[in-house]
Amino acid sequence: MRKILLCLGFSMMALSASRQAHAQFAPEHSASYLDARRDSELRHQTLARMLMTMNMDPGDEGVVDTSPLTQYHMPTHRFEPEESLQLPRHRSLPDDTHSYHPGGSYVAASHIPAVVQVNREIGLSVTGAWSNYKEKLPWQGASTGYDREIGWVPGFQLDVADMFDMYEIDHVFLAAHFALGDGNVAYKGSAYNRLGDVWPLNSTSHRMTTDSRIEIGKGLMVNDRFMITPTIVGGYWSWNRDIQSSGGVPKSSEAYGGFLAGIQVRLDYALTNAFVLRGRLAWTELLDSRMDAAGTRGTFHLRPRPQWTAALDFDYRIARSLHLIGGVQYTYYSFGRSQLVDQHDGFYALEPSSWTNGATLHSGLAYGF
Numbered sequence: 001m002r003k004i005l006l007c008l009g010f011s012m013m014a015l016s017a018s019r020q021a022h023a024q025f026a027p028e029h030s031a032s033y034l035d036a037r038r039d040s041e042l043r044h045q046t047l048a049r050m051l052m053t054m055n056m057d058p059g060d061e062g063v064v065d066t067s068p069l070t071q072y073h074m075p076t077h078r079f080e081p082e083e084s085l086q087l088p089r090h091r092s093l094p095d096d097t098h099s100y101h102p103g104g105s106y107v108a109a110s111h112i113p114a115v116v117q118v119n120r121e122i123g124l125s126v127t128g129a130w131s132n133y134k135e136k137l138p139w140q141g142a143s144t145g146y147d148r149e150i151g152w153v154p155g156f157q158l159d160v161a162d163m164f165d166m167y168e169i170d171h172v173f174l175a176a177h178f179a180l181g182d183g184n185v186a187y188k189g190s191a192y193n194r195l196g197d198v199w200p201l202n203s204t205s206h207r208m209t210t211d212s213r214i215e216i217g218k219g220l221m222v223n224d225r226f227m228i229t230p231t232i233v234g235g236y237w238s239w240n241r242d243i244q245s246s247g248g249v250p251k252s253s254e255a256y257g258g259f260l261a262g263i264q265v266r267l268d269y270a271l272t273n274a275f276v277l278r279g280r281l282a283w284t285e286l287l288d289s290r291m292d293a294a295g296t297r298g299t300f301h302l303r304p305r306p307q308w309t310a311a312l313d314f315d316y317r318i319a320r321s322l323h324l325i326g327g328v329q330y331t332y333y334s335f336g337r338s339q340l341v342d343q344h345d346g347f348y349a350l351e352p353s354s355w356t357n358g359a360t361l362h363s364g365l366a367y368g369f
Contacts, residue, residue, distance in 0.1 A: 114270040115227040117368055118278065118315045119163040119173060119219065123325050125364030127155045129181045129209070135354035147352075149205050149241065151185030157362055163219055171219030173229050173266075179211040179360075191249045203246035210238045215264060229266040233284055235259070256335075258289035260307065274317040278327070282309040289335055291351050297343050300351040303336020315366065326363035332356070 133149040157179035166172045187205040190198050213235025220228045239256040262284030270276045289302040313327025338351040 113221075113224050113227075114273050114276050114317070115221075115225065115268040116163055116171070116219070117317075118268060118276045118323070119161050119175075119227075119229070121159070121161055121315075121323060121325075121366040121368045123159040123323075123364060123366030125157050125159075125325060125362040127157050127179065127181065127360055127362045129153045129155060129358060129360040131185070131207070131356055131358040133354060133356045135352045147189035147354075149185050149187050149207065151183075151207075153181040153183035153185060153207050153209070155179060155181035155183075155209075157364075159366075169218065171221065171227075171229075173215070173217045173219055173231060175215040175231070177211070177213050177215075177235075179209075181207070181209045183207060187243050189243075191247070201247055201249055203244050203249075205244065206240075206242040208240045210236075212236050213260065217264075217266075225270040227266075227268045229268070231264045231266065232262075233264050233282065234261045237286075253294040255292045256289070258302075259287045260284040261287060262307075264309075276315045278311075278313040278315060280309065280311040280313070280329075283307070284309070286333060286335070291338070296341070296349055298341040300338035300341060300349075302338050302351060305334040305336050307331065307333035317368070321368045323366040323368055325366045327361075329360045329362075331358045331360070 130152050131149065135147045157177065159175065159177050161173070161175035163171055163173050183206075184204050185207050187201075187203045189201050189203075191201040213233055215231040215233050217229050217231030220230075222228060236259055237257065240253070241256075242253045243251065245251045262282060264280060264282035264284075267279040267281075268276055269279075284307045286302075286305050286307055289304070291300040291302060293300070309329060309331050311327060311329035313325065316324045318324050332355070334355040335351070335353065337353040340348040340350050343349055
């Protein structure tokens with residue numbers, strides 16, 4: 001019995017020793033180690049889901065296997081990172097920053113590039129137009145001087161523009177322009193009689209002009225801050241001049257008018273999200289130009305000549321939809337000499353060649369829509 005008890009005691013001691021030995025070799029893991037291990041497993045699971053769904057269509061709806069033998073459900077939707085692991089899709093931008101993406105999409109409907117916004121406005125400006133008009137008969141000598149008008153004329157101009165997407169074409173541009181000038185300028189010219197006598201004449205002339213045109217084109221985005229917009233231009237212009245009587249020479253009136261057609265390139269560059277510089281370069285041909293003079297028989301048809309225009313404007317947003325606009329425009333154009341028009345008693349008249357330099361300043365407000 002004592003041997004049995006002694007053996008039992010040795011067995012218990014051996015069992016206790018083996019448990020202690022096992023406990024000595026069991027690793028003890030810290031909390032940080034367990035957290036790192038869990039994060040590593042989550043990253044492996046995320047990578048596996050991404051690789052398995054890489055070529056899936058986001059709109060596809062998969063079927064999940066719910067049979068009892070399924071131990072691990074394969075992902076059936078295109079991979080999307082967990083909310084906590086998602087990277088920001090867009091760089092954080094201030095509220096007034098416009099972020100444009102190719103294809104006509106924007107981060108927010110109200111946040112569009114400034115170079116696009118300036119082409120969606122209705123603007124009204126007051127103007128001051130300076131012109132220098134010269135003409136000379138082919139047989140006049142240098143001592144007779146020029147038939148010349150020079151001076152400033154006040155007026156106004158109205159501009160309406162829109163830029164939109166149409167089917168697969170983005171940034172389609174439409175615009176309309178109307179300008180009117182009305183005032184008196186200095187007239188320095190010549191008077192003559194049927195005997196061929198010519199003498200200088202200084203007077204004033206009432207000058208009224210209109211310029212109506214429409215444009216259609218397409219904007220080309222270079223980047224968020226620079227847009228180039230080539231357009232086709234067409235329109236109608238008019239000029240009425242009334243030369244006041246002076247030195248015994250009676251008052252005379254002439255009415256000019258005609259069509260124009262050509263091309264224009266608009267260049268818009270946003271210095272800031274609120275301030276845009278706007279340039280314009282244009283070539284138009286003056287077509288079907290004509291002149292009717294009071295007391296003269298027939299219409300004088302002037303030969304076609306080009307008109308060149310260069311302008312530099314600015315657009316400054318002072319409120320959400322209110323913009324301050326202004327700028328300067330330089331214009332050069334000419335008229336070709338007309339045909340001879342039979343008057344009476346063998347007397348013929350013609351309208352000589354002429355050329356005009358002009359500059360127009362404007363300033364006003366625009367409503368952006």
